[in-house]
Amino acid sequence: MTMGRHDVSGFPPDLDHTMDPEDWEAFRSLGHRMIEDLVNDMLALRSSPVWQPVPSDARKRLEEPVPMEPAGPEAAYEDYRELVHPYPRGNNHPRFFGWVNGSGLPMGILADLLASAMNPSVGTFENAASLVEEQVVQWLKEMFAIPNGAGALLTSGCSMSNIIGLTVARNAKALTDVRSTGLNGNAQRMILYGSTETHTSIQKAAELLGLGSSSFRRIPVDDAYRIDLGVLEASIVEDREAGLLPYCVVGNAGTVNTGAIDDLDALADLCERFGLWLHVDGAFGALAWLCPEVRPALSGLQRADSLAFDLHKWMYLPYDVGVAFVRDDAAHRDTFSTTPPYLTNSPESDAHGTSFSDYGIELTRRFRALKVWLALKTHGVSGFEAQIRQNIYQAQYLADRVAECPELELVAPVSLNVACFRFVADGLGSEELNALNRRILSRVQGGGMALPSSTVLGRRVVIRAAVTNHRSRKEDFDLLIEEILQAGHALLGAGGGAEHDV
Numbered sequence: 001m002t003m004g005r006h007d008v009s010g011f012p013p014d015l016d017h018t019m020d021p022e023d024w025e026a027f028r029s030l031g032h033r034m035i036e037d038l039v040n041d042m043l044a045l046r047s048s049p050v051w052q053p054v055p056s057d058a059r060k061r062l063e064e065p066v067p068m069e070p071a072g073p074e075a076a077y078e079d080y081r082e083l084v085h086p087y088p089r090g091n092n093h094p095r096f097f098g099w100v101n102g103s104g105l106p107m108g109i110l111a112d113l114l115a116s117a118m119n120p121s122v123g124t125f126e127n128a129a130s131l132v133e134e135q136v137v138q139w140l141k142e143m144f145a146i147p148n149g150a151g152a153l154l155t156s157g158c159s160m161s162n163i164i165g166l167t168v169a170r171n172a173k174a175l176t177d178v179r180s181t182g183l184n185g186n187a188q189r190m191i192l193y194g195s196t197e198t199h200t201s202i203q204k205a206a207e208l209l210g211l212g213s214s215s216f217r218r219i220p221v222d223d224a225y226r227i228d229l230g231v232l233e234a235s236i237v238e239d240r241e242a243g244l245l246p247y248c249v250v251g252n253a254g255t256v257n258t259g260a261i262d263d264l265d266a267l268a269d270l271c272e273r274f275g276l277w278l279h280v281d282g283a284f285g286a287l288a289w290l291c292p293e294v295r296p297a298l299s300g301l302q303r304a305d306s307l308a309f310d311l312h313k314w315m316y317l318p319y320d321v322g323v324a325f326v327r328d329d330a331a332h333r334d335t336f337s338t339t340p341p342y343l344t345n346s347p348e349s350d351a352h353g354t355s356f357s358d359y360g361i362e363l364t365r366r367f368r369a370l371k372v373w374l375a376l377k378t379h380g381v382s383g384f385e386a387q388i389r390q391n392i393y394q395a396q397y398l399a400d401r402v403a404e405c406p407e408l409e410l411v412a413p414v415s416l417n418v419a420c421f422r423f424v425a426d427g428l429g430s431e432e433l434n435a436l437n438r439r440i441l442s443r444v445q446g447g448g449m450a451l452p453s454s455t456v457l458g459r460r461v462v463i464r465a466a467v468t469n470h471r472s473r474k475e476d477f478d479l480l481i482e483e484i485l486q487a488g489h490a491l492l493g494a495g496g497g498a499e500h501d502v
């Protein structure tokens with residue numbers, strides 16, 4: 001059979017069609033305008049609302065069908081300015097304290113522009129981008145006391161890094177060759193452990209890895225939201241006696257709810273005794289390692305078999321960038337490496353570089369390393385250390401402000417950078433207090449002045465502020481308290497606490 005030729009008569013009219021700008025000078029001006037606009041927007045952030053809903057006319061236009069005809073770059077940019085730019089999530093704002101979002105270092109913004117301009121696929125073929133990624137992970141190893149020979153990969157975020165760590169752990173601890181037989185060849189069901197405060201990405205990983213969410217044992221926590229070591233050990237013993245295969249413990253270096261840090265040294269000891277893999281989810285908490293005075297609380301982190309954390313949270317870099325480390329480089333590569341002929345370079349070739357796809361799931365990867373590289377050169381490790389330390393003090397300051405207000409109650413100890421508290425009022429039952437705090441939250445978020453998020457701790461709905469923001473000042477925390485008090489009093493005055501349906 002021969003391949004037929006497509007009928008292309010009349011199109012393209014010649015063989016020189018291009019999607020590059022027709023007018024490069026106009027493109028240059030547009031680029032200058034974009035930089036002008038974004039710098040002006042950054043300067044205006046503090047006086048802009050943290051968040052505002054997307055109005056219905058903009059929403060409608062965001063549902064328009066695909067444009068079939070070109071509008072040109074200027075018109076496309078106008079649409080962005082009008083429909084997208086005014087309605088951000090808010091995490092660049094100095095008074096954004098929701099979930100655990102980073103605040104976007106300016107140098108990271110420019111770095112992403114440069115990375116897109118270079119546009120390398122950081123995969124197998126050596127070029128300066130792959131050397132920058134190698135240098136960046138080497139720097140991160142130095143910064144976080146990670147052994148030199150450990151396997152490492154920059155990822156899209158901690159969910160992906162957790163999947164990488166737990167996949168290597170599964171393959172290393174399985175009784176059979178999981179890559180070949182899948183879990184079908186494993187006679188014993190593999191079990192992993194973590195506290196009830198563990199992030200859902202671990203459950204997702206257990207499901208994706210074919211272990212099933214019921215193979216993830218959620219161990220209760222103590223009053224400080226740290227894993228209960230006694231219950232953990234009893235659970236491992238019980239599972240072993242039942243013929244199951246305990247294989248991994250997930251330690252938390254900063255839980256998503258309260259920032260609690262498990263006793264990682266004790267977990268490392270226990271894992272050694274039972275021959276289990278220790279994976280540490282340090283999504284944001286691991287970054288506090290940069291402050292020597294916090295290291296004792298994180299001790300054990302450096303003993304993990306695998307460690308996952310984000311640079312787009314507490315290193316303030318624009319999304320997305322996280323990192324996965326695996327102490328045993330060979331185990332890391334044994335889990336992911338494949339060498340198809342179309343990816344194999346001759347070892348003699350100058351172009352023979354690190355094969356990043358041997359360390360993770362993706363083959364084609366963006367040049368994330370550049371923003372880390374430029375940010376570290378710009379600010380130095382000491383710059384990050386100082387900023388992170390300030391955030392820890394700010395969370396403490398917020399907790400102190402809460403303690404001073406009779407209407408507010410701190411609900412969990414502030415062990416790192418997360419403060420959980422709620423509005424309380426005499427005479428309201430627990431459901432009414434929960435409803436009141438939900439309404440306060442939605443009023444404060446909708447008001448655009450400050451943006452905390454919420455969680456539930458021991459059935460109590462709490463207002464939660466996570467401080468991973470390099471723009472926040474002391475006054476921003478005072479404003480947050482003011483907003484919450486105002487909303488609480490206004491709602492109480494309007495009888496708002498009694499409603500359950502918010």
Ligand SMILES: Cc1ncc(COP(=O)(O)O)c(C=O)c1O
Pocket residue numbers: 100156157158159160199201254255256281282283284310322
């Ligand atoms: C403790 C913890 N682990 C994992 C994650 C997931 O990280 P990412 O959203 O970067 O995938 C988060 C996100 O908030 C987290 O707080």
